[in-house]
Amino acid sequence: MNLILNLVRNRNFVLVLAVILGLSIGDFAIHIKSYTTYILASVMTFSMTNIRTSSLYPLNKIFKPMLTGAVLNYFVYAAIMICLAYLIIDDKELFYGFVVIATTPPGVAIIPFSFILKGDVEYSIKGVLGAFICTVFITPFAVGWITGNGGINSLDLFILMAKTIVIPLIISRLLLHPKPFVFVSKVRGKVVDWGFALLIFIAVGLNRQVFFSDPAILLKIAFVLFISHFIIGLVYEKLASKIMKDQVKVMSQNLLITIKSSGFAVVTALTLFGKKAAIPTAGLAIFVLCYLLYLSFRMELISKKRE
Numbered sequence: 001m002n003l004i005l006n007l008v009r010n011r012n013f014v015l016v017l018a019v020i021l022g023l024s025i026g027d028f029a030i031h032i033k034s035y036t037t038y039i040l041a042s043v044m045t046f047s048m049t050n051i052r053t054s055s056l057y058p059l060n061k062i063f064k065p066m067l068t069g070a071v072l073n074y075f076v077y078a079a080i081m082i083c084l085a086y087l088i089i090d091d092k093e094l095f096y097g098f099v100v101i102a103t104t105p106p107g108v109a110i111i112p113f114s115f116i117l118k119g120d121v122e123y124s125i126k127g128v129l130g131a132f133i134c135t136v137f138i139t140p141f142a143v144g145w146i147t148g149n150g151g152i153n154s155l156d157l158f159i160l161m162a163k164t165i166v167i168p169l170i171i172s173r174l175l176l177h178p179k180p181f182v183f184v185s186k187v188r189g190k191v192v193d194w195g196f197a198l199l200i201f202i203a204v205g206l207n208r209q210v211f212f213s214d215p216a217i218l219l220k221i222a223f224v225l226f227i228s229h230f231i232i233g234l235v236y237e238k239l240a241s242k243i244m245k246d247q248v249k250v251m252s253q254n255l256l257i258t259i260k261s262s263g264f265a266v267v268t269a270l271t272l273f274g275k276k277a278a279i280p281t282a283g284l285a286i287f288v289l290c291y292l293l294y295l296s297f298r299m300e301l302i303s304k305k306r307e
Contacts, residue, residue: 015289018197019204019282023212026205033202033270040164040267043195046188047108048172049181051125065123066130069106072257073131074138076236078102081228082146085280088220096273097265097280098224103142104265105135105165107288108192110255117295119251127256132169136161143272160271164264196263196285203266203282206275221280225287233258233291254295259288 022029085098106128114124140157175184233254240250262285269277 012289012293014193014197015200015285018200019286022201022204022282023208026201026208029202029205032198033206033275036199036202036267036270037160037163039195039198040263041168043192043199043263044108044164044168044261045171045175046184046191046195048169049175049184049188050108050111051129051172052176062126062130065126066133068253069127069130069256070134070138072127072253073106073260074103074134074142077228077232077257077260078142080232081224084224084227088224091217091276093273093276094217094221094280097269097277099143099146100269100272100277101260101265101280101284103135103139104260104268105139106131106256107259107261109288109292110252110259113255113259113292113295114252117251117255117299118248119255120248121252123249124252124255127252131256132165135165139268143268157272160268164267199263199266200282200285203270203275203278203285206270207279207282217279218283221283222287225280225283229258229287229291230294258291260284262288 081098081102085095085102089095089098108128110124110128111121113119114121136158139161143157175181236257237250237254240253241247244250262281265281265284266278269281
C-alpha cells in the first residue's frame with residue numbers, strides 16, 4: 001500500500017502514467033477536452049503560489065533578471081525552435097504546435113528545481129515572473145504574426161492569456177495569505193502534478209492514432225525537441241559558465257532557457273489550432289521531464305565524485 005501511495009505522489013511516475021494511459025485508453029480524452037482551460041487555470045493558480053511577493057523587492061533589483069528571463073525564454077529558445085521546426089516539419093498544424101511551444105511561458109517547475117540543482121532561487125523567481133508578464137503581450141502577437149493568424153482571433157488569444165495567466169496570478173496572491181496557504185501548501189503538489197498529467201493525457205489521447213500510425217512524424221518532433229532542450233541547454237551552460245563564472249546563476253538561466261510550461265502549451269495548441277497541433281506539446285512534457293531528470297542525475301554524479 002505504501003508503495004502505491006509513494007508512486008501516486010511521485011511527479012515523474014504520474015506524468016509517465018499519463019502518457020501510457022493516453023496511448024492505451026485515450027479515447028476517453030474527447031469527453032474532457034472542453035475542460036482543458038479550467039484545468040490549466042487551476043494548475044497555474046496553485047503553481048504561482050511558488051512565486052512569493054516578497055521576492056519582488058527591492059524593485060531596483062528585479063528588472064535585470066526579469067528581462068533576462070524573458071529574453072532567454074522567448075527570443076533565444078523561440079528563435080532556434082521555430083527555425084528548426086520550419087526546416088524539418090512539413091505539416092502546417094504540427095508547425096503551429098511548435099510556434100505555441102516557442103511562445104509558451106516558462107514552467108513554474110523552474111523555481112523548485114533551481115533549489116534542487118543549486119541554482120539561484122530568487123533570480124529564478126524574478127526571471128519566471130518577467131517571462132510570465134511578457135507572455136500576455138508577446139504570445140498573442142507572435143503566434144498571430146508567425147502563423148499569419150491561421151484563422152485565429154487575436155482577441156481570443158488575449159482572453160486565453162487572461163484566463164490562464166493574469167487571473168491565476170491574481171488569485172495566487174490571495175492564496176498566499178496565512179489562512180488559505182495552510183491548505184494550499186498541503187495540496188499544491190498534488191493539484192499541479194495531477195492537473196498537468198490530465199492535460200498530457202488529453203493531448204496524447206486525442207492523437208493516439210498518430211502515435212501508432214506515423215513514427216516518422218514522431219521522430220521529427222523528437223529531434224526538434226531534443227535540440228531545443230538538451231543541446232540548447234548544455235551549449236548555453238558551457239558558454240555562460242566561461243563568460244559569467246557564476247555557476248549558481250548559470251544553472252538558473254539554463255532552466256529559464258529550456259523549461260517550458262507543457263500544460264499551457266497543450267491548452268493553447270488545442271484551443272487555437274486543434275488536436276494535431278497538440279502532438280508536439282505532448283512531446284514537450286516528456287522532454288522537459290527527461291531534461292530535468294538528466295540535470296538531477298548529473299548533479300548527483302558530480303557530488304559523488306567530489307566526495
